[in-house]
Amino acid sequence: MRKKLLKGVKRVVVKIGSRVLTDDDGALDMTVIGSICNDIAALRGQGVQVVVVSSGAIAAGRSELGLLEKPKTIPQKQAAAAIGQTRLMRAYEEAMKPHGLKVAQVLLTSEDLASRQRFLNARATVDTLLGFGIIPVINENDTVVVDEIKFGDNDNLSALVTNMAEADLLMILTDIEGLYDADPRTDPAAQLIPLVRSVTRDIERMAGGAVSAVGTGGMATKVAAAKKAARNGAPTMLLLGKQAGIIINAMEGSEVGTLFLPAAAGLNRRKHWLAYTLKPAGRITVDDGAREVLQKKGRSLLPSGVVQVEGRFDRGGCVRICGLDGKEFARGLADYSVTEIAKLAGRKSKEIEEVLGYRYGDVIVHRDNLVVL
Numbered sequence: 622m623r624k625k626l627l628k629g630v631k632r633v634v635v636k637i638g639s640r641v642l643t644d645d646d647g648a649l650d651m652t653v654i655g656s657i658c659n660d661i662a663a664l665r666g667q668g669v670q671v672v673v674v675s676s677g678a679i680a681a682g683r684s685e686l687g688l689l690e691k692p693k694t695i696p697q698k699q700a701a702a703a704i705g706q707t708r709l710m711r712a713y714e715e716a717m718k719p720h721g722l723k724v725a726q727v728l729l730t731s732e733d734l735a736s737r738q739r740f741l742n743a744r745a746t747v748d749t750l751l752g753f754g755i756i757p758v759i760n761e762n763d764t765v766v767v768d769e770i771k772f773g774d775n776d777n778l779s780a781l782v783t784n785m786a787e788a789d790l791l792m793i794l795t796d797i798e799g800l801y802d803a804d805p806r807t808d809p810a811a812q813l814i815p816l817v818r819s820v821t822r823d824i825e826r827m828a829g830g831a832v833s834a835v836g837t838g839g840m841a842t843k844v845a846a847a848k849k850a851a852r853n854g855a856p857t858m859l860l861l862g863k864q865a866g867i868i869i870n871a872m873e874g875s876e877v878g879t880l881f882l883p884a885a886a887g888l889n890r891r892k893h894w895l896a897y898t899l900k901p902a903g904r905i906t907v908d909d910g911a912r913e914v915l916q917k918k919g920r921s922l923l924p925s926g927v928v929q930v931e932g933r934f935d936r937g938g939c940v941r942i943c944g945l946d947g948k949e950f951a952r953g954l955a956d957y958s959v960t961e962i963a964k965l966a967g968r969k970s971k972e973i974e975e976v977l978g979y980r981y982g983d984v985i986v987h988r989d990n991l992v993v994l
């Protein structure tokens with residue numbers, strides 16, 4: 622089954638975690654970087670385009686700054702990333718040189734991908750680099766990000782890049798063979814799961830929230846990334862990054878790591894961007910009837926189903942759509958601003974003009990701009 626799934630793959634995103642790229646002292650591990658670059662060069666030789674999402678800037682910078690522990694404050698992390706990022710790029714450059722391959726640095730913030738214009742610009746740059754036969758190496762622009770504009774972790778970034786670059790496969794290289802049914806650090810009886818058909822609550826529970834000493838997100842963020850990629854129609858493979866030849870082995874269909882299958886009905890790219898890349902600026906709570914038709918019948922949200930609205934957004938703003946239990950079940954772009962929706966809540970569509978004195982249309986969120994999560 623793996624062979625069949627991987628046969629048509631033409632563009633891959635390879636995400637490499639900090640734990641993979643560094644040795645026990647926290648310095649960049651050139652042997653591992655060399656062997657990953659061998660695999661990437663072999664893939665290129667087979668006509669597969671590769672986009673790298675690489676962590677490791679903070680880890681590499683830490684040893685340059687002479688810090689004994691993982692940097693704790695944000696400015697320390699940013700300083701470490703600034704010095705480490707150049708070391709990281711140099712390491713890739715050196716490791717790719719013997720294969721006659723070049724690398725290019727692409728640093729992004731979540732604001733860049735949330736703006737449709739910048740998202741499309743980033744896509745055009747990555748496309749052009751690939752067209753020149755160059756390997757884009759993407760990382761979060763750590764020196765300028767603060768919490769609100771952070772991707773959070775590079776697992777998340779790699780899923781968004783898979784969508785942006787229109788890749789057919791996401792490979793996440795980490796410090797463990799794959800997803801286990803429990804955290805192997807605390808449960809020695811934990812078993813590797815070779816195949817995940819869909820990311821259910823049970824799978825999410827297994828991934829827990831644990832993080833290693835230099836990594837950022839632990840297994841939970843990898844599973845979340847696989848879920849996002851799956852909705853985009855791309856499979857994800859979770860692999861032991863330090864094992865030489867792992868990328869090629871996996872691409873040949875060997876039963877290594879964990880394979881997450883893509884969702885049968887993937888979202889189109891614009892809806893994927895709407896659901897996962899945009900940051901919501903508000904929340905609309907809807908009644909049970911509205912929830913039912915949104916979830917099951919793919920309808921638009923009408924004012925009559927709105928119970929409450931919060932946040933600060935204008936017409937066109939991204940909103941969470943929540944049930945009466947407070948849980949978000951959909952996300953969309955609002956056709957009215959928060960103040961307008963507050964006035965329209967519970968009213969009939971035909972009353973819109975009477976209430977506001979004007980109208981943009983019958984719906985609060987149109988089904989073309991709405992994604993059930």
Ligand SMILES: Nc1ncnc2c1ncn2[C@@H]1O[C@H](COP(=O)(O)OP(=O)(O)O)[C@@H](O)[C@H]1O
Pocket residue numbers: 637638639640641794795796797799800801802803804805806827828829830831832833834835836837838839840841
């Ligand atoms: N169910 C699980 N299966 C596998 N690993 C798990 C699980 N739960 C927690 N982990 C931990 O997640 C770690 C990988 O995440 P992380 O340290 O963030 O890596 P990276 O630097 O590659 O992003 C593993 O080393 C492992 O200890």
Ligand SMILES: N[C@@H](CCC(=O)OP(=O)(O)O)C(=O)O
Pocket residue numbers: 637638639640675676677678679680702760761763773774775776835836837838839
């Ligand atoms: N942007 C950061 C990496 C953040 C991150 O998610 O790290 P990891 O969990 O090792 O993939 C860096 O380059 O150090």
